[in-house]
Amino acid sequence: MSEKFIQSVDRAIDILELFSLAQQELSVKEISDRLQLSKSTVHGLIKTLEHRGYLEQKPTDQKYKLGLRLFELGNLVGSGMELRNLAYPIIQELVAKLQETVHLVVLDKDEVVYVEKVEGPAALRMYSMLGKRAPMYCTGVGKALFAYLDEATVDRILQEAEMTAFTPFTLTDPDAIKQELGKIREQGYAIDDEEIEIGLKCVAAPIFNHEGKVIASISCAGPKHRFSDDKMATFIHEVKQAALAVSRRFGYRG
């Protein structure tokens, strides 16, 4: 007895999480079908969420979409992140130097989450979205973080994650990945060369806290042709320096 969690809250969250960029509006019927709940149950939950601004009903077709209150709360979380605030000026400087887009990610539930992005000036840009999640094993930022986790965690994640070969260059063999992580630790940076998307290259480096624990990573990413060999040396150096600068702000002594 006593289900651990509050059913109606769980269901309300289920409703919110049905929405996505590809599915920006849903009807009561669609929601009740997908969650296998009665229309009236869903209706009650929806009306509560709507009343609080977490859902909005479009007047035209009565469908529902996510409400502005989520935007407000989400930005509150973003603004409150110490990491973002400490890293932001350093990231801006890095973009100014490299003229390429820089990302900041944190680890959450065995994935990376993009928490900051500053775009470079070039018209051809990497598509990314704050709040987006990506796997550890095939992104620059992911690997830079991954390489500095303790071995038990690495093994667990490698075992649990289902590895997809997004491109012919994606590493999906656990042993190959572990070897790659060793190389990253030696070098102090990670490279993603078309491992998640053809044409996309990036250089990433880890960020540590005062205990020397990895907590985040940054990367500079762009189209492969702008990452020529002679530029790479600069990119690597600057990204490493920037990551170190952020780490220092966290009290890291390296």
Next chain:
Amino acid sequence: MSEKFIQSVDRAIDILELFSLAQQELSVKEISDRLQLSKSTVHGLIKTLEHRGYLEQKPTDQKYKLGLRLFELGNLVGSGMELRNLAYPIIQELVAKLQETVHLVVLDKDEVVYVEKVEGPAALRMYSMLGKRAPMYCTGVGKALFAYLDEATVDRILQEAEMTAFTPFTLTDPDAIKQELGKIREQGYAIDDEEIEIGLKCVAAPIFNHEGKVIASISCAGPKHRFSDDKMATFIHEVKQAALAVSRRFGYRG
């Protein structure tokens, strides 16, 4: 009988909304005290929210803070906003031209909500935060929007809103405000000259949709001394042009 809304969902939302930039972490006790609920009730709700990633418990002191999932959902809302996507390139261009920070707001529940911000290069910046709310009557963006609402709505808002004089220049008299709104309609733009904060000046213009209904507004804002008379003409012209360009993307024929 049949309370209109689902109690536990409402309470879960109450919990989330207790958090703010000033209050980034709360204990179970603090939450149960503030909401006047038993610790066990609050605990159940919290654990549900935590399990779903909407709250996180800090290992150090067991207090709770907002979770990354809110960041994700909030950014999903932001990315899904048609207005933002249509307006973004125009806003970027405007910032490049004027070298001042540009904001985009929408109307929600009789207030304006900041949904986009692109900062100018100057070191001295206006503080603002995406998702933040501000009153209609004393901000440039607010007045630009306000001026084009139907009169009944204007009257209702003027009656319901409690007007605070943030500075000696804030208009708080309903009649004075209505007169100002008329002037704005004549000119097609609004100016906020230290009405919400001393030293802060801004120029704002409304954005309309295909029906000619006002749906948003943009502004260019900065420290008063950078808004000299000779620059103002340019600022006004460019902000109006940019707002019109966004309106056109919405099918507005003006």
Next chain:
DNA sequence: AATGGCGTTCGATAATATCGAACGAACAGG
């Protein structure tokens, strides 16, 4: 050791979320 404060767990109870059925509006097709 003893105390107080806290997060957490437990179980009984009553409140409350849930479901199915039914209503009314909007729409499509004959």
Next chain:
DNA sequence: CCTGTTCGTTCGATATTATCGAACGCCATT
């Protein structure tokens, strides 16, 4: 102009489920 369907919404009975107070165990302080 009806008829049938679909969907959002409302309602009331029912039993599930959220709620509360009490108690536990942990930690820090005295």
